[in-house]
Amino acid sequence: MSNENDRDSETPKTPSRRGFLTAAGIAFAGTTLGAGAASEARAATGDQATTGNAAAEPFWGEHQGGILTRPQSHTYFAAFDLTTDKRDDVITLLKTWTQAAARMSKGLPIEPFKESEIAPPTDMSTTTTVTTADYADAKPTLVALTDSSESLELPPARLTVTFGFGAGLFVKDGEDRFGLAKHRPEAFVDLPRFVGDQLVEAHTGGDLSVQACADDPQVAFHAVRQLARLAYDFAGIRWTQSGFIPNFGPKRTPRNLMGFKDGTNNPSVADAEAMAKIVWVGEEGPDWMRGGSYLVARRIRIAIEHWDRTNVPFQEQTVGRHKLSGAPLGKAHEFDAADYGATDKDGNSVIPENAHIRLAAPVNNDGAQILRRPYSFNDGVNFTAERWPPWRQGNEYDAGLFFLAYQRDARTGFIKIFDRMAKFDMMNQFVTHVGGGFFAIPRGAKEGEYIGQKLFEST
Amino acid sequence: MSNENDRDSETPKTPSRRGFLTAAGIAFAGTTLGAGAASEARAATGDQATTGNAAAEPFWGEHQGGILTRPQSHTYFAAFDLTTDKRDDVITLLKTWTQAAARMSKGLPIEPFKESEIAPPTDMSTTTTVTTADYADAKPTLVALTDSSESLELPPARLTVTFGFGAGLFVKDGEDRFGLAKHRPEAFVDLPRFVGDQLVEAHTGGDLSVQACADDPQVAFHAVRQLARLAYDFAGIRWTQSGFIPNFGPKRTPRNLMGFKDGTNNPSVADAEAMAKIVWVGEEGPDWMRGGSYLVARRIRIAIEHWDRTNVPFQEQTVGRHKLSGAPLGKAHEFDAADYGATDKDGNSVIPENAHIRLAAPVNNDGAQILRRPYSFNDGVNFTAERWPPWRQGNEYDAGLFFLAYQRDARTGFIKIFDRMAKFDMMNQFVTHVGGGFFAIPRGAKEGEYIGQKLFEST
Numbered sequence: 006m007s008n009e010n011d012r013d014s015e016t017p018k019t020p021s022r023r024g025f026l027t028a029a030g031i032a033f034a035g036t037t038l039g040a041g042a043a044s045e046a047r048a049a050t051g052d053q054a055t056t057g058n059a060a061a062e063p064f065w066g067e068h069q070g071g072i073l074t075r076p077q078s079h080t081y082f083a084a085f086d087l088t089t090d091k092r093d094d095v096i097t098l099l100k101t102w103t104q105a106a107a108r109m110s111k112g113l114p115i116e117p118f119k120e121s122e123i124a125p126p127t128d129m130s131t132t133t134t135v136t137t138a139d140y141a142d143a144k145p146t147l148v149a150l151t152d153s154s155e156s157l158e159l160p161p162a163r164l165t166v167t168f169g170f171g172a173g174l175f176v177k178d179g180e181d182r183f184g185l186a187k188h189r190p191e192a193f194v195d196l197p198r199f200v201g202d203q204l205v206e207a208h209t210g211g212d213l214s215v216q217a218c219a220d221d222p223q224v225a226f227h228a229v230r231q232l233a234r235l236a237y238d239f240a241g242i243r244w245t246q247s248g249f250i251p252n253f254g255p256k257r258t259p260r261n262l263m264g265f266k267d268g269t270n271n272p273s274v275a276d277a278e279a280m281a282k283i284v285w286v287g288e289e290g291p292d293w294m295r296g297g298s299y300l301v302a303r304r305i306r307i308a309i310e311h312w313d314r315t316n317v318p319f320q321e322q323t324v325g326r327h328k329l330s331g332a333p334l335g336k337a338h339e340f341d342a343a344d345y346g347a348t349d350k351d352g353n354s355v356i357p358e359n360a361h362i363r364l365a366a367p368v369n370n371d372g373a374q375i376l377r378r379p380y381s382f383n384d385g386v387n388f389t390a391e392r393w394p395p396w397r398q399g400n401e402y403d404a405g406l407f408f409l410a411y412q413r414d415a416r417t418g419f420i421k422i423f424d425r426m427a428k429f430d431m432m433n434q435f436v437t438h439v440g441g442g443f444f445a446i447p448r449g450a451k452e453g454e455y456i457g458q459k460l461f462e463s464t
Numbered sequence: 465m466s467n468e469n470d471r472d473s474e475t476p477k478t479p480s481r482r483g484f485l486t487a488a489g490i491a492f493a494g495t496t497l498g499a500g501a502a503s504e505a506r507a508a509t510g511d512q513a514t515t516g517n518a519a520a521e522p523f524w525g526e527h528q529g530g531i532l533t534r535p536q537s538h539t540y541f542a543a544f545d546l547t548t549d550k551r552d553d554v555i556t557l558l559k560t561w562t563q564a565a566a567r568m569s570k571g572l573p574i575e576p577f578k579e580s581e582i583a584p585p586t587d588m589s590t591t592t593t594v595t596t597a598d599y600a601d602a603k604p605t606l607v608a609l610t611d612s613s614e615s616l617e618l619p620p621a622r623l624t625v626t627f628g629f630g631a632g633l634f635v636k637d638g639e640d641r642f643g644l645a646k647h648r649p650e651a652f653v654d655l656p657r658f659v660g661d662q663l664v665e666a667h668t669g670g671d672l673s674v675q676a677c678a679d680d681p682q683v684a685f686h687a688v689r690q691l692a693r694l695a696y697d698f699a700g701i702r703w704t705q706s707g708f709i710p711n712f713g714p715k716r717t718p719r720n721l722m723g724f725k726d727g728t729n730n731p732s733v734a735d736a737e738a739m740a741k742i743v744w745v746g747e748e749g750p751d752w753m754r755g756g757s758y759l760v761a762r763r764i765r766i767a768i769e770h771w772d773r774t775n776v777p778f779q780e781q782t783v784g785r786h787k788l789s790g791a792p793l794g795k796a797h798e799f800d801a802a803d804y805g806a807t808d809k810d811g812n813s814v815i816p817e818n819a820h821i822r823l824a825a826p827v828n829n830d831g832a833q834i835l836r837r838p839y840s841f842n843d844g845v846n847f848t849a850e851r852w853p854p855w856r857q858g859n860e861y862d863a864g865l866f867f868l869a870y871q872r873d874a875r876t877g878f879i880k881i882f883d884r885m886a887k888f889d890m891m892n893q894f895v896t897h898v899g900g901g902f903f904a905i906p907r908g909a910k911e912g913e914y915i916g917q918k919l920f921e922s923t
Contacts, residue, residue, distance in 0.1 A: 154723030
């Protein structure tokens with residue numbers, strides 16, 4: 006910390022290779038946080054009472070957070086490309102990220118307050134012990150403020166940070182940069198190109214993924230921002246995606262931007278047996294992936310303007326569900342089982358052959374299941390030539406579904422299911438996959454470990 | 465409504481000129497909603513208990529909502545260009561928009577449920593009276609679902625919709641399309657080009673503005689989406705901007721993405737006298753603007769990566785406030801008055817001459833004041849050549865502040881204040897104005913009126 010005072014001077018010098026990480030004071034100790042930690046919490050400001058946002062999600066554990074966690078209302082996802090070619094740098098980065106994510110999950114800034122320098126105020130919103138004297142020499146005595154600080158006073162908002170490894174961590178451009186190629190799991194295949202894929206290279210892939218989810222968009226962005234700052238010398242952001250779901254309580258199925266309930270048929274995260282079967286890598290995987298999962302992320306643009314000009318019965322045929330209730334066609338209640346054999350008086354299937362839910366249903370995919378955890382996105386408008394009558398040109402929403410799905414093995418999960426859907430789903434005329442990635446989500450870290458530790462210790 | 469059944473067929477015909485507006489069933493009645501309205505509310509689903517989001521803001525009134533309203537956590541702003549050249553079309557559009565906005569503010573879809581066709585379910589999330597028979601002939605019997613429906617079951621979330629008129633409504637390309645040129649208020653000047661402006665044409669201006677604010681991003685986007693659908697034949701979206709502020713209760717000052725509290729010195733919306741003086745147009749304006757205001761919107765990109773590599777004391781000198789407490793430099797508490805005359809032991813101003821708050825302060829601007837209602841925005845990353853050491857190139861956040869300010873007269877408000885700030889503010893090295901607009905916000909509408917009615921009735 007000796008170079009703290011000139012680290013971030015007004016006209017910054019080129020920082021030393023590891024200067025930023027060191028200066029940020031998150032040297033990996035391999036131990037639990039010190040006794041001072043309790044006094045660091047933002048929670049002192051009484052946010053519980055005013056926002057209901059105070060709950061914190063655990064960071065440490067067998068599995069990473071943000072997978073079975075009840076979906077928070079906002080996400081900020083970032084894919085990084087590693088700019089270092091040194092294995093030790095990657096380890097340092099993951100150690101640093103792990104510690105920072107654990108702290109932020111508790112609602113703490115990335116660096117502890119130094120109580121010798123400033124006593125944590127009892128109410129940061131109105132009082133502080135800072136005086137001019139603290140700044141007389143323009144010295145950064147408030148070490149805690151090396152955190153960019155926009156989430157100070159905010160409660161944890163159920164922040165989770167979920168880390169993933171892209172193919173590029175193992176091999177990139179034919180190069181085994183970090184000596185990890187031999188540890189790439191057999192299940193971690195390259196995703197095939199699906200029919201209709203229009204993936205934008207700059208919005209696809211990445212060596213590492215970081216997904217922050219929180220009930221406050223400022224908390225989610227803050228988390229990724231700090232991790233990106235800590236990665237300054239080692240990795241840069243390749244692409245990001247923010248997303249949201251409606252802000253209502255548990256036990257309700259949110260509607261996506263097509264106006265239909267999305268997630269009715271998702272397996273229950275409360276069913277440990279189902280999760281073990283569907284989501285978590287088991288004995289078939291290498292040690293570092295056991296308890297981990299595979300994440301398929303797809304940025305799916307929806308032609309909202311087109312969808313909005315079709316009538317509701319047509320939409321319902323496309324989806325295979327009633328719009329209002331969410332019930333499968335021919336049924337009355339959202340959670341009624343779909344009857345794929347039912348026909349109408351003319352002998353036509355009540356749920357059309359190419360309806361979305363028919364093609365996605367486990368019963369029609371040899372039992373294949375995935376755990377979806379999607380968010381809607383809304384990235385403004387851009388110029389589009391409509392491909393539907395009356396073929397206007399103009400600004401259309403760059404909005405849709407940020408599809409995120411976890412599975413034990415994508416070969417028997419997303420790849421199996423989506424291969425057929427990409428070809429036949431009636432919904433395809435309204436949706437286009439324009440970006441995303443495929444990431445191995447390593448097992449969680451126990452306190453004192455770092456994310457991915459068992460991969461780097463593999464021999 | 466006679467063409468309801470084929471309006472949105474699977475392969476849409478080119479709609480009749482007013483077909484969409486009429487079909488949407490929001491024919492302007494000039495009366496209050498019928499007795500059936502009470503049964504339409506989403507509120508039946510008990511959202512109060514689960515989300516705390518159930519509160520509704522009034523739509524009708526002397527002033528439009530969304531100005532003095534305690535800022536909701538999310539906004540979705542859209543600027544429209546009128547594609548019609550008929551005055552009556554604009555009136556029809558404003559009547560339709562007014563009715564739709566009033567309904568949505570209560571948490572209702574844009575069109576009433578037809579109780580003769582379907583009884584409102586008691587709990588829309590789990591039960592419905594819809595049966596297959598309703599769809600046997602693929603007839604859109606659920607007229608209510610002409611609303612795109614993604615906000616069904618969601619509470620009002622304090623939605624406000626605020627309408628504005630751009631210069632183009634009065635004169636565009638030298639043309640007085642709607643016979644309104646003579647009613648353009650003297651105060652509704654063109655904004656000058658300020659030093660450093662880098663406004664992107666496609667993200668600037670617009671004939672009409674619509675700002676939806678809500679405590680749920682899905683509710684805010686839903687509102688603009690419905691209004692855009694209703695405008696199909698008359699106007700198209702020119703640009704949009706979404707934004708957020710931290711999700712915490714009233715009486716706290718949110719931090720923006722610079723990590724500093726933003727809004728400490730805003731005038732109090734509870735002070736009616738101050739609002740009359742600062743925000744609302746009075747006798748000096750034409751009748752249709754009395755009780756209205758002028759909105760300056762600026763999309764301000766912040767060089768977050770650069771800011772994050774400066775030290776906190778430098779940041780504090782730039783802003784003129786302490787980062788942690790929000791207190792003016794040299795003071796201890798956020799709401800302490802700044803002492804612009806104070807000097808340190810070397811005779812330098814404690815609050816630098818070019819500090820942001822000094823240049824913005826009313827006391828240094830002949831008392832000029834505006835009401836700011838800003839949101840942060842976060843639109844991903846794009847490729848940027850850094851203009852700071854070590855001059856890297858790479859993806860940087862397209863994020864910053866969506867600055868929104870209301871005032872009685874911009875000539876003595878934003879223009880006066882910002883002219884000097886654009887030249888001298890230390891903060892300018894970190895911020896760039898890249899889009900926005902200037903809009904006349906007409907007075908509010910009483911129930912039975914439409915927004916802008918008095919303008920179109922002016923002689």
